[in-house]
Amino acid sequence: MSQVLVLVELAGGKPAESTRELLAAAAVLGEPAAVVASGSAKELAAELGRLGAETVYASSAEGADSLLVTPQVAALAAAVEAAQPSAVIVGSSPDSREAGARLAVRVGGAYQSDVIGLEADGTVAQQAFGGAFNITASAAKGIPVISLRSNSIDGAAAAASGTLVQLDVSGDTAPTTEIVSRHQQTAASERPSLKAANIVVSGGRGLGSKEKFVLVEELADLLGAALGASRAAVDAGYCEHNLQVGQTGTTVSPNLYIAVGISGAIQHLAGMQSSKTIVAINKDENSPIFDIADFGIVGDLFTVVPQFMDAVKARKNG
Numbered sequence: 001m002s003q004v005l006v007l008v009e010l011a012g013g014k015p016a017e018s019t020r021e022l023l024a025a026a027a028v029l030g031e032p033a034a035v036v037a038s039g040s041a042k043e044l045a046a047e048l049g050r051l052g053a054e055t056v057y058a059s060s061a062e063g064a065d066s067l068l069v070t071p072q073v074a075a076l077a078a079a080v081e082a083a084q085p086s087a088v089i090v091g092s093s094p095d096s097r098e099a100g101a102r103l104a105v106r107v108g109g110a111y112q113s114d115v116i117g118l119e120a121d122g123t124v125a126q127q128a129f130g131g132a133f134n135i136t137a138s139a140a141k142g143i144p145v146i147s148l149r150s151n152s153i154d155g156a157a158a159a160a161s162g163t164l165v166q167l168d169v170s171g172d173t174a175p176t177t178e179i180v181s182r183h184q185q186t187a188a189s190e191r192p193s194l195k196a197a198n199i200v201v202s203g204g205r206g207l208g209s210k211e212k213f214v215l216v217e218e219l220a221d222l223l224g225a226a227l228g229a230s231r232a233a234v235d236a237g238y239c240e241h242n243l244q245v246g247q248t249g250t251t252v253s254p255n256l257y258i259a260v261g262i263s264g265a266i267q268h269l270a271g272m273q274s275s276k277t278i279v280a281i282n283k284d285e286n287s288p289i290f291d292i293a294d295f296g297i298v299g300d301l302f303t304v305v306p307q308f309m310d311a312v313k314a315r316k317n318g
């Protein structure tokens with residue numbers, strides 16, 4: 001069985017939450033193998049093995065942690081040469097998408113973005129044109145380089161050996177960009193990350209003010225959900241910009257998406273319509289959000305949400 005490479009993103013020195021799903025996707029297509037561009041791969045190999053990687057390709061080029069994206073591309077390119085894989089899978093963060101696209105150019109591969117499902121024969125389901133179309137596609141030539149959206153694949157890969165293979169990327173002379181300083185743009189949150197969350201609760205302009213937006217935050221916390229927002233809510237200053245869901249914000253695909261006081265403009269739908277179950281709370285029964293909602297509640301959100309929260313609390317306590 002040919003190998004399928006997975007680019008591992010690191011968060012605090014550990015494999016990011018997305019790694020489990022990416023390796024599960026790789027197992028659908030072949031034998032999962034992880035690619036890590038970091039000096040700490042030795043310590044990570046056992047964990048990546050538990051998550052399903054039979055092989056862990058690691059590069060430890062000088063300064064790998066202080067360069068933008070190019071170390072990941074160099075590691076992937078070297079791993080492609082070593083493994084001759086049948087596919088490469090990356091996540092959907094900006095860095096992973098860029099690394100995947102650059103790799104596809106380098107190796108003459110077929111870059112497939114916004115993938116929301118895949119089959120053992122290499123056919124993938126993709127969203128295109130901001131979610132206006134769902135398409136089924138397969139690579140016509142070259143290695144498929146697949147950028148997979150979070151929460152697209154169920155299950156996990158079987159635990160494997162995580163055998164470490166060191167890559168030599170010293171001959172890689174691609175131009176690089178060095179990171180000279182970092183700063184945390186927003187305060188770190190205890191909530192799950194928007195991209196990987198199982199449940200997302202988003203608030204829109206219907207909340208009316210920053211003070212009242214707290215209601216959506218309370219609902220999110222009660223459900224252990226990530227917090228999201230429409231662009232109108234962000235622009236009005238109800239919450240931070242990094243919470244924006246949509247065409248010009250984050251694309252999410254959780255199992256449950258709850259839209260509170262959001263009308264359902266096409267640009268918002270582009271970022272959330274692949275969610276498995278969509279619940280909408282809106283006082284206007286003609287709001288377009290109800291066209292894609294699985295469950296719609298027509299009513300004033302300031303009445304509905306507290307009732308909803310009371311019901312959840314009662315169920316939790318019962």
Ligand SMILES: Cc1cc2nc3c(=O)[nH]c(=O)nc-3n(C[C@H](O)[C@H](O)[C@H](O)COP(=O)(O)OP(=O)(O)OC[C@H]3O[C@@H](n4cnc5c(N)ncnc54)[C@H](O)[C@@H]3O)c2cc1C
Nearest residue numbers: 204205206230231232246247248249261263267268283301
């Ligand atoms: C190039 C471009 C890119 C864009 N990108 C994005 C993007 O990434 N993400 C995004 O979200 N938008 C984006 N937009 C903006 C988008 O077009 C909409 O303007 C925006 O999504 C509207 O946000 P909203 O639904 O919160 O506000 P509104 O459209 O004003 O809707 C508010 C809703 O709240 C309801 N409501 C009001 N009060 C209550 C109440 N008390 N109880 C219940 N319901 C109530 C109303 O009935 C209404 O449906 C983009 C626009 C452009 C042009």
